[in-house]
Amino acid sequence: MEQFAPMKRSKDGQPVRYLVVDDSVFARKNLARMIETFGGQVAGEAGDGMTAITEYERTSPDIVLMDITMPQMEGIEAAEKIVRQHPEARIVMVSSVGYQENIVAALQRGARHFVQKPVKPEVLYEVIKYVMGEDGIVADAAGAGA
Amino acid sequence: MWPTPRAREPDMKMELIQPFINAADAVLSQGLQSPMSIGNLSMEEEAYRRKGVAALVWVTGDIEGRIIFDLDPETAVRVASRFAGTELPESDELVRETVCELANQVIGNAITSLNDQGFHFRVHPPVLHTLEHGAKSSEDTEALVICFETDSGHVFMNIALRYNQQRPGERAAAAAGQ
Numbered sequence: 001m002e003q004f005a006p007m008k009r010s011k012d013g014q015p016v017r018y019l020v021v022d023d024s025v026f027a028r029k030n031l032a033r034m035i036e037t038f039g040g041q042v043a044g045e046a047g048d049g050m051t052a053i054t055e056y057e058r059t060s061p062d063i064v065l066m067d068i069t070m071p072q073m074e075g076i077e078a079a080e081k082i083v084r085q086h087p088e089a090r091i092v093m094v095s096s097v098g099y100q101e102n103i104v105a106a107l108q109r110g111a112r113h114f115v116q117k118p119v120k121p122e123v124l125y126e127v128i129k130y131v132m133g134e135d136g137i138v139a140d141a142a143g144a145g146a
Numbered sequence: 147m148w149p150t151p152r153a154r155e156p157d158m159k160m161e162l163i164q165p166f167i168n169a170a171d172a173v174l175s176q177g178l179q180s181p182m183s184i185g186n187l188s189m190e191e192e193a194y195r196r197k198g199v200a201a202l203v204w205v206t207g208d209i210e211g212r213i214i215f216d217l218d219p220e221t222a223v224r225v226a227s228r229f230a231g232t233e234l235p236e237s238d239e240l241v242r243e244t245v246c247e248l249a250n251q252v253i254g255n256a257i258t259s260l261n262d263q264g265f266h267f268r269v270h271p272p273v274l275h276t277l278e279h280g281a282k283s284s285e286d287t288e289a290l291v292i293c294f295e296t297d298s299g300h301v302f303m304n305i306a307l308r309y310n311q312q313r314p315g316e317r318a319a320a321a322a323g324q
Contacts, residue, residue: 001231024243024250025239025240025243026244026246027250029240033231069254069269069270069271070271071271095254096250096251096252096253097254097257097258097269098254098255099257099262100261100262116258117255118176120176
């Protein structure tokens with residue numbers, strides 16, 4: 001898998017920490033591999049929306065990658081509950097179901113962005129950079145290789 | 147041209163099927179990093195006979211029914227190993243997980259396309275389909291079987307969908323025409 005210039009937190013230079021929420025183990029592993037190539041760190045995982053909320057409280061991640069269609073509690077509802085408690089939460093919806101209505105509903109309930117599956121690493125990387133904004137820094141090519 | 151609105155359309159139209167073919171092409175070609183082609187396309191009249199590792203996804207809404215995404219065991223292992231980047235044994239849970247997630251991606255992408263055409267429905271999480279035989283096609287739910295040829299083997303998609311109701315735009319048009 002392609003390597004990307006490592007993305008760090010600007011406040012302390014530490015790797016960006018992710019919470020990965022998807023009911024598919026395969027999808028979680030796939031996203032974890034991408035996160036590794038971004039220089040990030042998986043702080044926690046969840047297989048449904050309910051667990052996502054408790055895992056968010058436990059891990060305080062910089063980014064949440066959240067699936068939509070999941071058992072027990074769907075991703076959009078979980079995102080809304082997290083953002084209500086933590087308005088600063090950066091949640092990126094990652095779903096194969098990417099029709100406009102779904103995207104608008106997710107954004108209205110507090111998600112910052114949407115990425116459609118199958119996830120292209122270069123697309124996700126750019127979205128993470130955008131969502132992190134000034135709270136993230138990307139090491140330059142020389143720094144990345146150092 | 148869209149067909150004359152009816153409460154229930156007994157046959158599946160190509161406009162329902164094409165998004166599934168496009169989505170399978172996009173997901174499988176990207177994931178396996180090799181081109182795929184459509185090998186065979188047929189209507190299933192008898193009860194569905196599972197080929198190997200299969201995931202079943204229900205959709206409800208303007209269009210209702212189910213889609214089964216099915217790979218023979220050897221193909222499932224080869225495909226899952228390609229995605230995992232390592233050789234997996236047939237018994238590995240990740241093989242079944244991979245088939246379920248691929249079904250989710252293919253069907254989710256197809257549903258996205260159909261939603262953007264004005265249909266409204268919901269896709270449910272994929273479940274592993276373990277029965278040897280599925281329900282026989284009925285008069286209003288014919289099943290179409292598409293075989294995709296990939297360099298990892300054959301991937302089958304069995305689609306049984308029916309129109310549940312008129313689309314809102316058609317309802318409005320029908321009402322205006324009365």
